[in-house]
Amino acid sequence: MSRRDRLKGLFDDTAQELAAANLDEDGSTRGPAGPVRSMALTLGRMEEESRAMQQALLSGERVVELEPDAIDMSFVRDRLADMPRNLDDELVHSIGENGQEVPILVRVHPDDDKRYQVVYGHRRLQAVRLLGRKVQAIIRKLDDVDVVIAQGIENSARRNLSYVERAVFAFNLESKGFERPLIMKALSTDKTELSKLISVAKAIPMDVIVAIGAAPAAGRRKWLALAQGWTSATASRLRTLLASERFAREDTDRRFDLVVAELARKPEKQEATEFDWTPKQDSKIRGRIRKTGDSCTIALKTGDAAEFGDYLSGRLDELYDAFRNVK
Incomplete structure (x- = not known):
């Protein structure tokens, strides 16, 4: 030829x-x-x-x-x-x-x-x-x-x-x-x-991608779906699975499937935890933080609550970027 x-x-x-x-x-x-x-x-x-x-x-x-x-x-x-x-x-x-x-x-x-x-x-x-x-x-x-x-x-x-x-x-x-x-x-x-x-490589932490591997059978659509649904709580939910011997023994395509299955599984209901917050400096403002599962609420009361709430709301993008950079 x-x-x-x-x-x-x-x-x-x-x-x-x-x-x-x-x-x-x-x-x-x-x-x-x-x-x-x-x-x-x-x-x-x-x-x-x-x-x-x-x-x-x-x-x-x-x-x-x-x-x-x-x-x-x-x-x-x-x-x-x-x-x-x-x-x-x-x-x-x-x-x-x-x-x-x-x-x-x-x-x-x-x-x-x-x-x-x-x-x-x-x-x-x-x-x-x-x-x-x-x-x-x-x-x-x-x-x-x-x-x-x-x-x-x-x-x-x-x-x-x-x-x-x-x-x-x-x-x-x-x-x-x-x-x-x-x-x-x-x-x-x-x-x-x-x-x-x-966007896929930015959204999914590199250690998770490396743990899963190339997963050639997963393809474009599945990786995009995984990336679009990724949050900080997602990584926490996968910690035990990724560290398990069972996960390490599987081939790369099966590891991807196990990750998807774990995220699709309805997590056990977690008990809510609540605690109060007060500023270090003397102030009448008070906060109540409540966390349960993958949600968190902050309620501010009295004093400067309304003004401080406006201040936080206007800087959420900045605070979230700072949070992502220290992770």
Whole structure:
């Protein structure tokens, strides 16, 4: 099969995958979503990468062997899947029997010219490291923006990032100061879909996302629903479940289901607790705080109650932001 035919097959497979991504869980077609709206961009970027690789070969770029211990991870995380940990891992076993068929892409480390940094191929690097071999790699001169785009191209071509991994990747990029147009290019998505991705990673605490894992079967709609219903009380309700051995033993998709089931379960009715509040400075104002389950009420009486209530009401956004920042 010629290179041109292989490339055409890759494009056809990607188009079918993106079309499938536009189906709801019952198999019906929903309105145009981020994956389909960005199909042309994805295929165009893959074609650009193919041309760039051909140009690289013509310019003498070649695969070299490097010591795995001289290579560091990428500066931005793009997946939640565990790295191979032992020789029983499927990828390790495959490379052990067949050799490393696909080279990884690295750049010279920006802070140490004697080391390298992975652009993509983290799992292959770890597998080769466990086998005690040198890793096949292509060294390319790339800046941070190039790295982000290259990671995005590789993930678009392989479609190996789950929805929440895409969300975390987008959130991490924005947190590092990258502009949204660049993130859209890296993820082959549009402005609306990118906002939804980032909203998921912002709403759900990162330790919870890591505990659940990639959950590829959960998909866009389920992660968005979980994020939209997330509150501070949600994390408290999940604390026992996330720390349990049973939860840790399950695969990532089952862990997502357990989280959803726990949040859907009607919690046991909790006894209300009440206490009084008075300011440290001498004042006639009095407060009564009542907490039960996931609700809390504050009642102010006498003295400056009305004026103080207005003061609090006018600063609720500011106080809530301060509360979120210290969590």
